[in-house]
Amino acid sequence: MKYEDLDLENFDYNLSKEKIALFPRKKRDDSRLLIYKKGKIIDSKFSDILNHLPKKSTIFFNNSRVIKSRFFLKNSKNDKIEIFITDYKKNRKKNIVEVNALIGNKKKWRDNEIIFSKKKSILIEAFIKNEKIFIKWDKDIEWEKILEIFGTLPLPPYIKREVEKEDNKTYQTVYSKIDGSIASPTAGLHFTDKIIDKFKKVHSVNFITLHIGIGTFKPIKEKKIFNHLMHSEKIIISKDIILKIKNSKNIVAVGTTSLRSIESIYYVGLKISKKESFINIEQDIYINEKKIYNKEYICELILNYMDEKKLSELEFFSSLFILPGYQFKFCDQIITNFHYPKSTLILLISSFIGEDWRKVYNFALENNYRFLSYGDSSLLNRK
Numbered sequence: 001m002k003y004e005d006l007d008l009e010n011f012d013y014n015l016s017k018e019k020i021a022l023f024p025r026k027k028r029d030d031s032r033l034l035i036y037k038k039g040k041i042i043d044s045k046f047s048d049i050l051n052h053l054p055k056k057s058t059i060f061f062n063n064s065r066v067i068k069s070r071f072f073l074k075n076s077k078n079d080k081i082e083i084f085i086t087d088y089k090k091n092r093k094k095n096i097v098e099v100n101a102l103i104g105n106k107k108k109w110r111d112n113e114i115i116f117s118k119k120k121s122i123l124i125e126a127f128i129k130n131e132k133i134f135i136k137w138d139k140d141i142e143w144e145k146i147l148e149i150f151g152t153l154p155l156p157p158y159i160k161r162e163v164e165k166e167d168n169k170t171y172q173t174v175y176s177k178i179d180g181s182i183a184s185p186t187a188g189l190h191f192t193d194k195i196i197d198k199f200k201k202v203h204s205v206n207f208i209t210l211h212i213g214i215g216t217f218k219p220i221k222e223k224k225i226f227n228h229l230m231h232s233e234k235i236i237i238s239k240d241i242i243l244k245i246k247n248s249k250n251i252v253a254v255g256t257t258s259l260r261s262i263e264s265i266y267y268v269g270l271k272i273s274k275k276e277s278f279i280n281i282e283q284d285i286y287i288n289e290k291k292i293y294n295k296e297y298i299c300e301l302i303l304n305y306m307d308e309k310k311l312s313e314l315e316f317f318s319s320l321f322i323l324p325g326y327q328f329k330f331c332d333q334i335i336t337n338f339h340y341p342k343s344t345l346i347l348l349i350s351s352f353i354g355e356d357w358r359k360v361y362n363f364a365l366e367n368n369y370r371f372l373s374y375g376d377s378s379l380l381n382r383k
Helices: 045-054 143-150 186-190 193-203 238-246 256-273 294-309 344-353 358-366
Strands: 034-036 039-047 057-062 065-067 070-074 080-090 098-106 115-119 122-129 131-137 178-181 204-208 233-239 251-254 313-318 333-337 377-381
Touching: 034 045, 034 358, 039 045, 039 238, 039 358, 045 193, 057 238, 057 256, 070 122, 080 122, 080 313, 115 143, 122 143, 143 294, 186 333, 193 204, 204 256, 233 238, 238 256, 238 294, 251 256, 256 294, 256 313, 256 333, 256 344, 333 344, 344 358, 344 377, 358 377
Parallel strands: 034 377, 057 204, 057 251, 065 178, 251 333
Antiparallel strands: 034 039, 070 080, 070 115, 080 098, 098 131, 115 122, 122 131, 233 313, 333 377
């Protein structure tokens, strides 16, 4: 089947609300673990994951940290208005930022009106100027502190409950480090410090950073999947990571964001080989590929380029859209949760293990696995 003929209805399944985990398990590694390999399924528990990975694997985690990106402000009539910040950039002036945001109860925010909130004697105000949204505050403190004081953690829309204090801890991975995501890289929520320490004794443990944006929640509306516009994400990769990929015998991606980041590196190398700009990796870059190069060759191209340009890291944007039929270049296993029907993530899983994705998901449904962000985990071996 051609990519252009892929039909969204073929990637649907019946997910009842009872299967969606509204809260995490009390212990992170108490999660169940479904293992898929060569058509066979094993029911296990996450605390035993070390027993199911090839020795001396190279494992990649996304260490992005979720920011408290939901702000609730009021207008002069005391109507509540939500500003869900999807991105921001600081201005030259102190105590003001420009934000990209989704607005809840937008009809209550009139033209030229300032909306506001006050906590801990700090006043913040939001206003729109030249169709851009700004937030400013009246104390000489950093924006990160404003996020902490006024922001609320952005739990996914399918977790239909109020945010609780404990979510501020359980919705972050134990290795989260760099602020910037508006959704957690949830495949990593099952890891504990103890498990990671065990990994380090037998595997190469590595961290990359990809800040998850609003695109992760963007539904596919086109019946023909190929017409969906994939979101773009910024990726920063160090020279050390390229070396690790080149020398690895088995690569494990913890989560779909890690997998997309690692696979995108291949196309950076491909563009370098053609002397093209690699700043943007297009979503359909692989469609007309005629020759596949091995990872050693591609990594060597990138390393030589970095040496020539005296670079310690590469920065680029990727909108790589992995669809069934895609040939994976680097990743051998993925650790991931169970994803929403008809989503870009289900398409990625189908690409990775083929039509057996239905077999895996039916097994999980029939055996009462917990689904989505706070749900159980799986270890999938590439078909």
